Amino acid sequence: MPKITDAATAIKQIKNGDTVMIGGFMAVGTPENLVDTLIEQGTGDLTVICNDTGFIGIGIGKLIVDHRITELMASHIGTNPETGRQMNAGEIKVTLMPQGTLAERIRAGGYGLGGVLTPTGFGTVVEEGKKTIEIEGVPYLLELPIKADYALLHAKVGDKAGNLMYHGTMYNFNPVMAMAANTVIAEVDEILEDSFLPPDSIHTPGIVVDYLVKKAW
Amino acid sequence: MIVTRVAQELKPGSVVNLGIGLPTLVTKYLPEGITLQSENGMLNMGPPAPNGEADPYICDAGGKKVTILPGGCFFDSATSFGIIRGGHVDATVLGALEVDQNRNLASWMIPGKMVPGMGGAMDLVVGAKRVIIAMEHCAKDGSPKILKQCTLPLTAANQVDLIVTEKAVIEATEQGLILREIQPGSSLEDILQSTEADLIIPEELRG
Incomplete structure (x- = not known):
C-alpha cells in the first residue's frame, strides 16, 4: 500500500545530488505540485531524466530556470531556450538522445534488462562510443538501461492500492518511469481512498507506487 | 504549394506522423481516411480543440491542445515508439x-x-515505411539545401524517399535523386541552379 500524504512530506526525502525521473511531454503528464515543492524546499544539484524541459515557468522548465539541475538526459530542449543557454554556457551537462531510445533505456532499467538494441541513431553522432551489433544483416546500437533514485509522476486517478490511471496524453513517460526508480511518488488529480479502480482500467500497477499525493493547486 | 502536393502522397487507410512546422500544415489538406499518429502517445489525432473547450491533458507533439477522433487511443512512449x-x-x-x-x-x-x-525525428525516419521531406528548396540566404553530401550532423542515413519543395518533386532512390515534377512557377533551369546534388532528369522533363 502506498503512503497517501501531502507534497511536502513526500518530496522531503529527495536530497541534493539525487537522480530524479520526471514524467511529462510538453508539460502534459508532469507533476507540477511535486516540481513546485522540490523548488520550495531548495533541493539542487539534481540529475534529471525527462523527455523535454517544458517551457519557461511551466513543468520541468521551472527547475531549469531556478538552476536546480546540473545534469540532464532528455530528447528535446527546444521549447525552453533557457536550457540551451545553460548548456552553451557550460552551466549544465545535457545528454540528448532519440525519444524512442530514451523510452526504451528507461524501460530496460525498470524491466530488468541489460539494454536494448535499436536501429535508431545508426550512422549519426548518436552511435559514438556505443557497441554496434548486427542481427540478420541489420546494424543495431546497444543502448544501456537507465534507473533513478526517484520517479515523479502525474496521473489522473490513484486508488488506495496505488494503482494509477492516466488520461489523454498524460501517459507518455510516466508508466516506464514508474518501473525504473527506487522510490515512486505520484501526483494524482483524484485519490480513491475508500475504493479501487476497476482492475481492467489500471495503467500502472500499484505495487510500484510508494507515495500518492493529491494535486492541490 | 508544398503542403498540398505532400497531401497527395498520403493514401487513404494509411497511418501518418506529421512533424512540427511546415509538415503540420498538411493536416488541412489530408484526404479522408488518414489516421494521424502523434509520438507523445495518440492515434487518430483530431483538430485543435475549439477555444475554451480544450482538455488540458490532450496535446500534440508540439504541445498544442488538440482533440482525439472516434476510434482513437492513447498510450505511453514505449508503445508509441514501438508503433x-x-x-x-x-x-x-x-x-x-x-x-x-x-x-x-x-x-x-x-x-x-x-x-x-x-x-x-530519428526514430520516425528509421521506422516509418516512407519518409517524405517537405521543405523550402533553398535556405533563407539562398544557398542550396539539396546537396551532394550533408554537412550538418545527420538525423539518419539512407532513409529519405521523397523531397517536395516549392520548385520540385524529387524521388530519392539507391540510384540517386530523380526529378519527378517541376512545380508550377519553376523551371528545369531554376531547379538545376538551386540544387547542388546531381539530379537524374527523365527524358520527359528535359523540355
Whole structure:
C-alpha cells in the first residue's frame, strides 16, 4: 500500500545530488505540485531524466530556470531556450538522445534488462562510443538501461492500492518511469481512498507506487 | 504549394506522423481516411480543440491542445515508439535543413547555434515505411539545401524517399535523386541552379 500524504512530506526525502525521473511531454503528464515543492524546499544539484524541459515557468522548465539541475538526459530542449543557454554556457551537462531510445533505456532499467538494441541513431553522432551489433544483416546500437533514485509522476486517478490511471496524453513517460526508480511518488488529480479502480482500467500497477499525493493547486 | 502536393502522397487507410512546422500544415489538406499518429502517445489525432473547450491533458507533439477522433487511443512512449520503430507507421512528413543524394537527412542541429534535440525525428525516419521531406528548396540566404553530401550532423542515413519543395518533386532512390515534377512557377533551369546534388532528369522533363 502506498503512503497517501501531502507534497511536502513526500518530496522531503529527495536530497541534493539525487537522480530524479520526471514524467511529462510538453508539460502534459508532469507533476507540477511535486516540481513546485522540490523548488520550495531548495533541493539542487539534481540529475534529471525527462523527455523535454517544458517551457519557461511551466513543468520541468521551472527547475531549469531556478538552476536546480546540473545534469540532464532528455530528447528535446527546444521549447525552453533557457536550457540551451545553460548548456552553451557550460552551466549544465545535457545528454540528448532519440525519444524512442530514451523510452526504451528507461524501460530496460525498470524491466530488468541489460539494454536494448535499436536501429535508431545508426550512422549519426548518436552511435559514438556505443557497441554496434548486427542481427540478420541489420546494424543495431546497444543502448544501456537507465534507473533513478526517484520517479515523479502525474496521473489522473490513484486508488488506495496505488494503482494509477492516466488520461489523454498524460501517459507518455510516466508508466516506464514508474518501473525504473527506487522510490515512486505520484501526483494524482483524484485519490480513491475508500475504493479501487476497476482492475481492467489500471495503467500502472500499484505495487510500484510508494507515495500518492493529491494535486492541490 | 508544398503542403498540398505532400497531401497527395498520403493514401487513404494509411497511418501518418506529421512533424512540427511546415509538415503540420498538411493536416488541412489530408484526404479522408488518414489516421494521424502523434509520438507523445495518440492515434487518430483530431483538430485543435475549439477555444475554451480544450482538455488540458490532450496535446500534440508540439504541445498544442488538440482533440482525439472516434476510434482513437492513447498510450505511453514505449508503445508509441514501438508503433514508429516497428514499421506500423506508413509515412512520416518532416522538414529538413539538408538532404543529400545518398538519401541522408540532417534536420536536428546546427553545431554551436541551434541544438533543440532530435526528439522523435530519428526514430520516425528509421521506422516509418516512407519518409517524405517537405521543405523550402533553398535556405533563407539562398544557398542550396539539396546537396551532394550533408554537412550538418545527420538525423539518419539512407532513409529519405521523397523531397517536395516549392520548385520540385524529387524521388530519392539507391540510384540517386530523380526529378519527378517541376512545380508550377519553376523551371528545369531554376531547379538545376538551386540544387547542388546531381539530379537524374527523365527524358520527359528535359523540355
